[in-house]
Amino acid sequence: MKFLKIIAPRFTLEEVTELAARHFALKGQIDLLYSERDQNFRLREAGGDAWTLKIASVEEDPAIIDCQIECMAHILAVDPTLPVPRVRPSVDGATTVTIAGADGAAHVFYALSYLPGQLLDEAPVTAGALAAQGAMVARLGRAMRGLYHPAPAGRELLWDVRLLPRFLAHAGKFPEPERQRQACGIIEHFAADTLPRMKALRAQLVHADVNEANMIVDPEDPARVAGIIDFGDIIHGTLVQDIATIAAERPFGDMAPLDGIVEVVRGYNAVTPLEPAEADILYDVIVSRLLLTPLINAWRAAETPDEPGYMHSWTDAVFRTIDALQDVGRDKATAAIRRACGLSTAAADDAPAGEEAQVDELIERRKRTMGSKLYVFYDPPLHMVRGEGVWLTDASGRRYLDAYNNVPHVGHCHPHVVEAITRQVRTLNTNTRYLGTQVLEYSERLGASLPGDLKVCAFVNSGSEANDVAWRMARAFTGNGGGLTMEYAYHGITEATDAFSPSGNYSGAVAPHMRTLVSPDDYRGPYRRGEPDLATRYAAHADEAIESLRQAGLAPAAFMVDSAFLTNGAPNVPDGYLKSV
Template sequence: MTYGAGQTASMLEDPPAVDGRTAARLLRSEYGLDAVVSELRSERDRNFLAAADGRRLVVKVSNTGDDADQIAMECAAMEHVAVVDPELPIPRLIPGTTGKLVTTVQAADGRAHLVRVITVLPGEVADLTALPSWFAAGFGVIGARLTRALQGFGHPAAHRRLDWDPRHVAELRPYADHLPDVRRRAPMHRLLDRFAGLDEATRELPASALHGDVTLSNLLLAEDRICGVIDFGDMHHTARVAELAISLTSLLRESGDDLWADARRFLDGYQQVLPLEPAEVELIGELVLARSAASVLISAWRAPLYPDNEEYLTSLVAGSWRILDQLGDLGATELAQRFHRICGTSRVASVPDPTLLVRRKAALGGELSPLFYRRPLQVVRGQGPWIHTADGRRYLDAYNNVPVVGHAHPAVVQAISRQAAVLNLNSRYLHPHVVELAERLVASMPDGLDTCVFANSGSEANDLAWRMARVVTGRDGAIVADLAYHGVSEATAAFSTNTYPASARPSHVAVFEAPRNAEDDGIAAAARVRAARAALRTAGHDLALLAVDSVFSSAGILTPRNDFMQGLQDTARAAGGLFLADEVQAGFGRGGRNLWRFQDFGLTPDFVTLGKPMGNGHPVAALITRREIADAFTEVDEYFSTFGGNPVSCVAALTVLDVIEESGLVARSGEVGAELRGRLEALVPDLPVRGQGLMVGVELAGAADFAERLRDHGVLVGTTGPGGGVLKIRPPLIWTAAEVARFVAAFQRAMG
């Protein structure tokens, strides 16, 4: 439904003045293809079918109302879906001879139009008079798969308003007076009154950049399956349930007396892939009505403007009125109850188990395994940037860095599931996933870091680096920052100086003061390392390893100068020690400039350790070092972790790397993090706001209490730094401007 591009001016643009001969010339000059071209029906754009080299392609010439950012978003989304769910039947983009996915053509009226060429999928557009019995459930499955595939996708151009989005139907009220049947006008105005709060009601529901038009006219059918979803032209950021309602409305227009039976079959198929939340089910009926109303309103306005295209513009009207007549007399409560019965959900939120906390303390101990928050959250599910709890609430996750590409990212989940169904075994057997992951990690490192060892956790990786450093240097002293955190093994717990008082620090560990001031330069760093080494030598030790968390997370999230970090590294090496960059919290693009935070400082560590985010929560970690260090270690010792680097963990980590690369999450972390810091600085100009990318700290008195208030407003953060006085903000890297806006709004409400 590519008419209705969000802005009225865009909807009134004439189609491009481009004919088949022009399209054929473009294919020859830009794509090197000699093609037979024929025009396809389209309302705002100009589309052509091209037969070339035994292939069938579509040449899409965009309306001038579609800007370059919008086209870029469509291309990026199609590429993203092809990676996340390769089996989803969507068209593939054909690059030109220069490798570009988008080119331009000059129309007969002198205007320039953007052009893409895509593959033609098999199958035919659905015959609306004879939909097969399997179709409704299959439609639900394919719609849910596409929604799931797009949940990790974001793009700035997605944040646009489309008149076809059912959430905004109340804004179409002026068109009600264009309805040709004057008897319909007053009831339509009353129905629009009912939708006044619909946009607000969907704001707390799962949302992302979605297709926007998964309808019957954009599906291709073969004999026994749906074999194509086409036309990404209405992509925008919307509620997941609004996307569902668009598809369901399209189906119900053709259902006749089988409306409720088809709705059940569609929703059964959908929930095989994506279970719905009760709050989403509550609004399905209202959104179906809203989409139907939008269809008749927009058609009533546009048909008189384009009388030559009236049949096409009014093709949805009869079916939409049928839905409005059948469902419109049901009140919102009764309509919601019917959909709850179909979906097997309840209007009453589920209740957390009141005995769970007592049972946990009895089985797991109290202080041994503490929980977040005074009123602990009983979590049941994560999706994208959201965490869902047993009481039916949804929280924006601004804290958990482990799901670096979002909770339950579909590509990661599918990769784990596929590999787990085939083989999971220890790494002493040859397996391609293990080798490929090691190769990709090594390739991402500076020259010289050429050897990868897999582990199950960042603690284990840091522990191994410590063992290697002791063997290679023949020494047993370590230097770390004050308030550092490097793990939970006996060795790394000794390095985690934020977990115990200075009086309890073992003699083989010395500390340097973390860089809390802009004046902390390379000279200061060198002096602090020399002082720490002197303390080690006084205690009968000498420097084997200096370990640094690249974001100084536990010290309060600090942004040191480059020369400070270089001073740490160079002074440690000059003293005969080795240098470790702990990227467990800082790595995988969180800093927003490079994949690894230490690269921002121009460092060349002897060890790099990776952990928590590597498998998006699946237990996998790594140590990358130099071959001569590894060889020296294996001459006197050995290391083997039974399931460190098993095939399932490795395929999870490979998929995380793919998603980060394909979705541009490093750059997005930088852009979104800068926006977040900028908006926080404007909101609280008197408070220190620190960080880089999507690792942000806000220092304020009563940080723990403020974190509790943020939780009450639907946002989860942590605390860190001296006395826990810094809010720790490190969300999944899939955050967009929408999550920033929601976070800042909650922050402002929590301030009172």
């Protein structure tokens, strides 16, 4: 695999001094900089300007360097405030020149503006700084998303986490058996589960190497990113790979690894919101990306023992980070990542992490903030934290089949409904006293689904308001003031609809203008299944109620009924009952 064996150029300072003057008209103090496979130098001109001189490895494809240069120019055109290097043309106006090494091998030579600052691994670690770094990675990805270049399309890069399954045979190079088993488990899970899921994620050209040596911060303000350098690992990959790289290779100091990762994700998500599938896969991509470092170290040590092992000392530290993340576990880590993204923190069959408040504490807070008279269902009360489809999940992770709630007719959190609401709120959220096409289209569609002349809609914000308006319309149309409702009915909390809701009246008193009807229950009611004329006999109670109103000087304006008779226990209503009433 390319770059497994490091074949770095070996130009002397004297040679580079002469080459810089000849090809880029640059003169000044030259110092050698660190690089894994290229040769990098800093040149300071007498006037103070500084440049990075890069001599590429003989193994580097010139088309990849062209892609890097085009990428940096594209980024500066899209977002000029992003701190990336700019290319200095050669004296002939070219972006790169080709030079020969002592062995005659051709190397690409080019010059970039030098970005001053402090390397990330030397900067203090704070939550704010981590979030800022995550945001910068997101801005970088956003600026690169419109760029196309053919060179990275089929590139196989040593550090591309998607190639992790190829390293399975090298897990046996670790001296400790437990590390061998741990590495094999991570690789096998990645190959079987993570990699197939990555194929469905958002992908584009990505930097793929935003690590502690390639991000620069302001030493006076470490939360301000002053530069992103070294586009040499550019690939066509998923967005989560950029997040995983900075999360895997950015030291977190005394901060727990997951806490640091969460802050990076929080910053990234503020610029480019993660999709649920991206948040759900991130833990495994990060752990897998972490494992690449010791695997590559072990491979290089076995295949190229004479090469300098500058990363070998990282192996123990990386495994400690992997251990810390695996101690937390995939579920809790993913819940924390989802929470940082503002997403629900549980799957349909799980409870969100952090939702462990005791029922007594919640009841006390509820009384303090919502009043002591608001009752709750069930004893003990249920602390629900998530709904999906026909299921509700409580804080302990127990799932309940919801055969009770009548509001989400198409299931809890139906994605089509959620998307429609989100889309409209992003566009416009105001009242019907302004003209608008959306409410008219909805009225027409709703009217088309109803029989006869039921075509005119009045929009309100709750069932109580809807029933209140219906009652006012009935009174206005009939000129009457009496109402009929079912015993145990519930129709709202306004003054008008409360009179139609005897289920909430614990005193048993009925408003003077109201009369209640016996539930047409052929199982528990006065007239039972199998007896003749059930519908007529139950409907006769309406005649009695109307006569009672007449004796009080009232006539019925409306009969308000829940057609499923849910508050009456959803009885098997005799055919023809409502028509008879």
